[in-house]
Every structure is written in C-alpha cells, then in structure tokens.
Amino acid sequence: MNRPDPRAEETQLEFYPLRLPRWPALLRLRRRDPLVRPADRIEAVVAALATVMVVIATPLAAAVGTEVHANHRLAYTEQSQDRHTVPATVVETPGTADNPRLNTTTVTVSWSLDGVQHTGTTRAPADVEPGDTVDIWVDDHGAQVPPPTPTIHAAYEAVGGALLILAGVATLAAIVVGVTRAVCDRIRSAGWQHDLDTLIGDGRGHPTNRP
Known part of the structure; x- marks a missing residue:
C-alpha cells in the first residue's frame, strides 16, 4: 500500500483570495439606496478624486525634490571649487x-x-x-563673491521643495472637498426640507389631504 509522501503535503500551496480595499466612499457610489442622494454620490466622488490626487502627488513631489537636490548640490560643489x-x-x-x-x-x-x-x-x-x-x-577672476553655499543646504532645499508641493496639493484637495461638502450640505438640506414640507403639508401649516 502506497503511503502519501509527507514532504509533498508540506510543499502543497495554499491560495488565498486577494481583495482590493473597500473604501466606504466608493461603496456609497454603488449602492442603489434611495436614502443616498445624488449630492452624496457627488461628494463621495470628489473625496475619492482628492485622495487619488494627493497619492499621485506624493511620488511626483519626491521626484522634484530629488531633482532639486541633484542640481543644487552640483551648483554648490562648483562654487566650492571656483571660490x-x-x-x-x-x-x-x-x-x-x-x-x-x-x-x-x-x-x-x-x-x-x-x-x-x-x-x-x-x-x-x-x-x-x-x-x-x-x-x-x-572667484577665479578675482571678482569678489559671497562664500560658497554648504552642500548640505541642497538636502534642506530638496526636502522643503517636496513638502511645499505636497502641502500645496493637499491644501487644494482639502479646499475642493470642503467647498463640495458645503454645497452638497445645502442641497441636502433643501431636499430634506422639501420632503418634510411634502410630508406634513404645503409648507404654510395646511396639512395635505389624504384619502
């Protein structure tokens, strides 16, 4: 009688399903819930796009910082050689x-x-x-010049530039989300008031006649 090889059982692979993150904002877009108004979906879309914008801006800011560091370090190195x-x-x-x-x-x-x-x-x-x-x-021609800038300043300027870009994008995204939320809140409030007036009457204290 053949016995199963224990080593084959140890090497057996187990597969697990990989699921993408489920963002509440995106889930709200897919639901066909009557309580979810168009303003809710618009707000969720804008919030998701703002998040994506900040995520995309992060590596771009890092790339700009790297370029700034390389260029400024080269310039400061040349200063130390020429002065x-x-x-x-x-x-x-x-x-x-x-x-x-x-x-x-x-x-x-x-x-x-x-x-x-x-x-x-x-x-x-x-x-x-x-x-x-x-x-x-x-300098090499005898003209008076300022002292050469230390090369460490290139790192400070690179980090500062990258953070400035990222902060600018994040601030812009926050403003867009805030303005969108304020507009959507006004639209929701108007819709809720309209539904309430429709439910209890015509908005002037006269109840709606029902069969």
Whole structure:
C-alpha cells in the first residue's frame, strides 16, 4: 500500500483570495439606496478624486525634490571649487561700528590677483584700522563673491521643495472637498426640507389631504 509522501503535503500551496480595499466612499457610489442622494454620490466622488490626487502627488513631489537636490548640490560643489579666499588690505574704515550688536562695520578693501588690482567692501570687526588685512572670497577672476553655499543646504532645499508641493496639493484637495461638502450640505438640506414640507403639508401649516 502506497503511503502519501509527507514532504509533498508540506510543499502543497495554499491560495488565498486577494481583495482590493473597500473604501466606504466608493461603496456609497454603488449602492442603489434611495436614502443616498445624488449630492452624496457627488461628494463621495470628489473625496475619492482628492485622495487619488494627493497619492499621485506624493511620488511626483519626491521626484522634484530629488531633482532639486541633484542640481543644487552640483551648483554648490562648483562654487566650492571656483571660490577661494585671498587676503585684502583695509583701505578705509568708517571709525564706528554700524552693527553694535555684532561689533562689525563695513570697510573698503583692496586686493590683487594675478597682477590685477581690485577694490571692494566687506564686513570686518569694528576695531580694524587702515593697513590691516582681512580675508575675502573671490572667484577665479578675482571678482569678489559671497562664500560658497554648504552642500548640505541642497538636502534642506530638496526636502522643503517636496513638502511645499505636497502641502500645496493637499491644501487644494482639502479646499475642493470642503467647498463640495458645503454645497452638497445645502442641497441636502433643501431636499430634506422639501420632503418634510411634502410630508406634513404645503409648507404654510395646511396639512395635505389624504384619502
């Protein structure tokens, strides 16, 4: 007598039905319930579309954030490669601090790069005197430029941009749903009032004659 192979029983596959999520808003659209008015179905459709819009916007916002991060990081990396500091000689000082809280002032400075003389202004401690030297940022041509932006800012800007897009889409969806709900509530209230007037009378206190 042949006995069943226990290993065959262990490897036997069991199948389970996979069901899609049943959203209450979508179920309301399929019911043929007389209590479900057209305004209810319209509100459910708008709410479902708003949800889909936010879901679709999420990966799009992430893609935009990724692109922003890549572009800004490349730009900031190029800044760090093209900009460097040079010593500049203080030519003129105002004599007083124009920012007492930081004890700094704006001074006129001059510097030379590749035999070319340049002049400009920069922030320096309030106690500097003509002839002192301060470091300033310049590009490869010797022109004065701001310090390079740290590359970590690219991540901050990417996250901020993605969240801004997602928040904008979510806000728009919430406004559309709110306006639709308010309009549908007015339509439902008018319909309920009409049905109530029809049930108890003509709306002026006179009951409807019934056989």
